[in-house]
Amino acid sequence: MKNYFMKSVMMVMTLAIVIPLGSLQAEEDLVDVQLQGLNDWHGQIDYEGYDEDFDGDGEEDPAGRADYLAAYLDEYKEDHGNTLRVHAGDMIGGSPLIAASFQDEPVVEIMEAMNMDVGTVGNHEFDEGVDELLRMVNGGEHPDGTEGYDGMDFPMVAANVIYKDTEELIFDPYTIEEVGGEKIGFIGVATTETPNMIIQDGNENLAFTDEAEAINEYVPELQEQGVKAIVVLAHNPARQDGDVITGDAADIANSVDDEVDVIFAGHNHVYNNGYVDDKLIVQAYDYGTAFSDVDLKIDPETGDIVEKTAEIVKVDQSQVEPDEEVAAILAKYEEKVDEIKNDVIGEAAFDLEGGYPTRGEIGDNALGNLIADGMVEAMDSDFALMNGGGIRADIQEGTITYGDAFTVQPFGNVLSKVEMTGAALEDVLNKQISAEYGPDYSVSGFAYTWQDETQEVVDIILPDGSEIDPNETYTVVVNNYMYGNAESGIAELSSNMEVGPVDLDATVEFIESFEEPIAYEAEGRISEVEPKEEYDLPVDGTPASDRAKERLQELAEKGVFDQKNKGKNSKPDHAQGK
Template identity: 35%
Template sequence: MKPLFPLFPRVARRGAILPALLALAACAAQPTHLAQAPTAPPAPHLVTVGIAAFNDFHGQLEPPHQSVLVPDGHGGTAQVPAGGAAWLASAVDAVRGHYPNHLTLSAGDMISASQVASSLYLDEPSIGVMNRIGVDFNAVGNHEFDRGRDELLRMQNGGCAQFTAHKPCQLEPFPGASFRYLAASTVDKDGHTLFPATGLKTFGTGPDKVTVGVIGLTTRTTPTLVSPGGIAGLTFEDEAATINAAVPALKAQGADAIVVLIHEGGKQQGAPDPQGCDGMSGAILDIIKRLDPGVDLIISGHTHASYICQFPAAGSAHPLLLTSAGLYGEMVTDIALQIDPATHKVLSAQAHNVIVQSDPYQSSTRLIPHDDRFPIFTPRPDVASYVQRYVDAAKVYSSRPVGRLSGPALRGDNPALPIGGPLGNLIADSQLAATRGAGAQLALMNRFGIRTDLVPAADGTVTFGDIYRVQPFSNVLITETLTGAQLKAVLEQGLDEQGPNQGLAASANVRFTADLTRPVGSRVTRLLVDGRPVTADAKYRVTVNNFLAQGGDTFTFLADKPDAVVGMTDLDALQAWIGAVPVRQVPMEERINVIAH
């Protein structure tokens, strides 16, 4: 089979032949003691270990109907249809097929924020897919904690104990993950990591024996990204310090190569290029600056970006390699490490992002066809059959109409401040309507909790599956009392540079101005509720989801309110709001005025 990318040239043993010896062999003179001519040292005998890596799968069992953007060769970009679990399985098989010695690794967020066929079944089918693919190790990501630590432990260990509103094991017993979760930086109050910090895999025997050590961990910002109640008692330690502490321990256990699986990353600038590293930025760069030079490879994630980067590494025989394969199983990174078993060092590392090209699909504007410049994968039959069982079972829920919309409700893409767009407005309106009985006067929704656009069918029909993809977290609504000063402080927290800024989407009776040119803490310059200015001492009943009510996304001023009332799920609220009228109009007005310059 032709390799998916050019492999390293095979390195053979070499010696030197001395022309002088040939002349001596023909000479009849008495033997003469000659000085030994210098010879070149033999080239090392290298062992290649291949790695198939991906990240941020997010339970995308079926093709997500998204594209990988690539250079079109003419200064623009082209779209390549990609993704789907059965196609990913075939792509991973193809990568591993080039290497007798191989590992399959995932850099977190394998589950949660998933498609309905996985999420309705607590992502058990996503774990089942990964068992069939043959993953070796998966680093925990922030989304692994969405349903709390006990449910995450069930993902590893299996069983049918119920820790969520959804019933587990609905279609079959759940055996748990056959691969190992790694959580080097996630420490329980007893001082132990939630899962093992590291793993080892050995290949070959005798002089060809090599061992790869793997460190797995998530971003230290995880507590700001998940509901605090689900991670009570856990701390998330500094990434670089955690990695540096693990390197010597792995070396002492015989590791010849050190691979880091980290759910943190960066993004490149400029035109999309899955093989590029143009103008990289992001939290991963600070981590790299502080790393032990013994690290050979970093497989990253979290930012949903793709890149292949090499950074100078002091004291190493090769640059430090950094990779990421985007999201949703749309790519798999083909990595080759060449290891010298005699010196126990990696001498070179190369990588290439392989696009998991799947079936063409119809976008909102046109058909996205195959791109013949890239391999076209066929779905692996066993994985396709397994996925189809869950897709069929979910159809009774996902295909049910819940109402009609006047048009697409999009999340918006304000370059100055993520807000939520028309869809954020729609969700906030639905949550206010659903909690009026609890005294709610306004509702606020976090932009980062909206997973995708809500696009109805041609006749405006919206299905349960459509809204589930928008809000797959099973959050419940919380109505609590804030003073006007606290309400303003909450909005300021979205603009305080602690993590990515976001303007909370607001219900239709709220207007405020976010002036990003002003100092942190004084950026909300105008705040109205029901057309009247908010006063510091007045009290307001505010509805948010339970993620925000527990201080998620750094909105700590919303946490621990004693008069909080628990309501219905956010999904039930949105479903009821859309279905309450023959056609629900998508609110297009700007409720937040953003001043960026």
């Protein structure tokens, strides 16, 4: 009996050893491939973010900048013989002075120095129209560019971007890269929301088809060429909460052929690293502060990806020495823009935060208020609206330079003054409120309350504390991007459009007009109020709707709408059009 037991144990132990050994043997036969991915760089080649304490000293440490990013990519490549570098769009557009001054060509020069292998388009690649994008990809000189610019030395792919008149694609839908003896297919797509986020001028003939349908159309073509490892470069957003990923990229993952293994997401500048329908989705923040490091194992007999894992790597400057080649490129362009970049135009009393309005009782932000007030002054208007996506950075406490202002407003949009009724203004404000994000525009010349339940405005209050007159005609300044965006309704609901100065010029002149350090704050120009079922409940006999009006009227009495005059000198209003 004892011998039988021992014999049985030995058989089990042998099996336990043999099975892993067989697996290890198969593991050794697999081909290791590394994919390093970027997204949403926006030409921020000189950007240093301070958003993480890497060394544990209680202070936020610098992350990013192109020369450190390049060094990090190489550092993580050292243990891999088979590496490809890819990007998921918005690598150019919305760029700081060092890149935008030369049509973003320095960004391409650095991507080539970093040995980029393949990329796709985001919405910002279309900032200056499709013809300029084609020049950026294929080469050709621009008056503001660099001498002898010859385009990108890596392919751009986009399977769902077509010309309306011919229905032909603007780029190849996919490319096949061979690494370690294995073929990998890369399909590119851009969000179908792109037309709502780009200027119409120069992009009128573009259409963006369904992303998943486009991907599924070309998977069989890749399979026919013996490609079983397929990666999607998708300028589509994703959101991760714990292990759960949602958003457009997740919807794509659920809808595309299971031959697709990995999706590089983008557009919303966040972290993603997880699985949807057994497809790996990754996204590495923005501005070159991080990259996606994806490890694949490919079965050489079938060509399939059989394992896929990823890490999102932050670019901690303290861990590497900057790449010399990229550092030299940076230095070359920094020298060219140094004088204008460092021109002092004002001073901030404290940090001036910008971006999109937020939910809550005080939803506006200091920099949005400052810019909108500058728009009013530049064009002598009643009101101004400034889109949150057009405010690309904050202004830090202390000296404000032209380069700082350019980084905030890099698009070169032109101000447009229009006439619209109070009712039309309310309609425009309603259109800019989304269920997911809330309000979009910063405002000047009025304050308003809105309700999340209905995503609609409740009250609009003027500087004298009165309500806006729906039948009165007012002048409103916006930028040409907002005016040309059909989704905004501005062009449709207004008349007598008048062109003004470049938005950055208006902001710079407004900043220069302050004698004292600028002390703008979030103050309640935009305010979220209670849900409808609570909104009309009286408190101490006063209905909530009246309480909201009283609060806005109190703001008016406190001079909130006159904040733009705080610390200013007494020089006359700026001439319209500068």
